[in-house]
Amino acid sequence: MSERVTIVAADDHSMFLEGLSSLIGKSSTFQLLGTGANGDELIALIEQFSPTIALVDLSMPGAKTADILKYVETHSPETQLIALTMHLEAHLAKTLLRLGLSGYVLKESAFEELSDAINNVVAGEQFLSPAMMEALSVVDADEAALTLREVEVLACASNGLSNKETGRQLDISERTVRFHISNSCLKLNAHGRANAVAVALKNGYIS
Template sequence: METITTVIVADDHPIFLEGLILLLARVEGLNVVGHATDGDQTLHLIEQYEPDIVLMNVTMSGMSIENIILSVEKQSLITQLIALTTVNDGAKAKQLLNIGLSGYVLKNTAFVDLLAIIKQVRTGKKFISPSLLASLKPITAEINKPQLTNREIEVLTCIVKGDSNKKIACDLGISQRTVCFHMSNCLRKLEVSNRTHAIVQAVNHGLIDIDLKVYDLKNG
């Protein structure tokens, strides 16, 4: 049975919004569960449906895309955000990717390519429109390495200390099910099959520092 990817589309240009929804509705395996025309509506729908993917404009009114990204991160939601924009701005793309955006896609991208980008993002990889890569050379190495969220790094850090799922859940204020979800994401993104290898890979990529965490543990 094919896994269904749930999607929310957010854009303040009605023709673009309605056209994209119609195109997505024809794709097997995708389910558009809602649409919005400003930032506040977008966050409300994300919290209501917790979709897999949000395709959203960068410059809508209401809550900014930066605050939406940070809110999704703070709430440990599974949603991955992809910016669809005409703003060909490498600095803006870098800023958003660094705080948790999964993709920065220019609106001149072909629809078939957008579908491929959605699949790529669903595997935990980030995407930037090729025309922006030249201006992003200083951070391409960062983008190509495994992209763990702050919460996923927190979970890995707790595992380094030897904490159980129950203790991690208690310390981070989340459920044990959510701990397992984040750990599963870590294994997938780091392309490993167990926690020990995940820690090794995370250290190799500079995502966590075992020596620092051990020092913290010894000192309470």
Template structure:
């Protein structure tokens, strides 16, 4: 049985090196390599023809959404698996609309990631466990026959990752400290912060902290650990 050839496009070097070493040891998979930017990858597109592309979303110059579109234009039968930290419905929807074959969070287990790769390589669709729940909750919330909660929870607007970052912001962690603590890039932290400001409608850090306290994300006596 032929091995599934995999290529990774992700700008987070430490993550890429880590996941590459793990996938290289998996039976049935062959890691062809990786690119740390979409631009660099596209410059040698024709030299890299894997069975499955693992694509991050938050990348400089060309993001994963635009990259997925470009890959599909150049190679319509390409199998693309989004591998990202973003657990927002909007990102899932945008990636699916580009024609990607699967969406998995970087927090998923290695077992789930390998399953996703092999499923997508076989021409089928795959959504990670948390993404399935996200979509189910989103669609379920639109059901007119479903009993609505007496009081909507404002913080439900935020994804789990955004709540996690907001809690750290409220504890006066810098972007660099948050990135190091959560093992993500500073740019990913910046993107999440931008989304948090937009969703909470806060205009300042003080406004964010007030929101976090009012919604039980942090307490008044919270501080750096």
């Protein structure tokens, strides 16, 4: 049996956190190591456990998500953050994705979507709820063309390089690679890394 994905979570709504804990506890592939009620407690949990995934409520008190991302980048780079929120805040989401957020899931979504998000992130992809993808596509409407860096990242992917290898070649972090792939997916209306490469090849961005 493969090793379970280790998770910590923080949310200031105790009933939501209890429900989330119960659902994760029933999973045979996920292991919840601890929970907290604010950003500072989440940082303490990350420091204690170095989990694979940290689930963060964007509106809870204590350390802000941007600060948690900066902490993780320095102290627990293997930990990936997935945001759980009730709000479609596209501009905030775009900023956090640029800082290294790996996933964005609406609290109203079914647990299966969170499960998909965790599995995608563990596989090296970013994950956005469909509603957030739509909201971000509106924000990006005036920036439809791929940037040079996005083209470079997709070119590396088309040559078989992993996100980590792409980061080394372009001298950027793996989190930044995932951000560029996610942004490319939005612009190309693609579903995942491989599909983004295929669409970029078809449209002549890469060869």
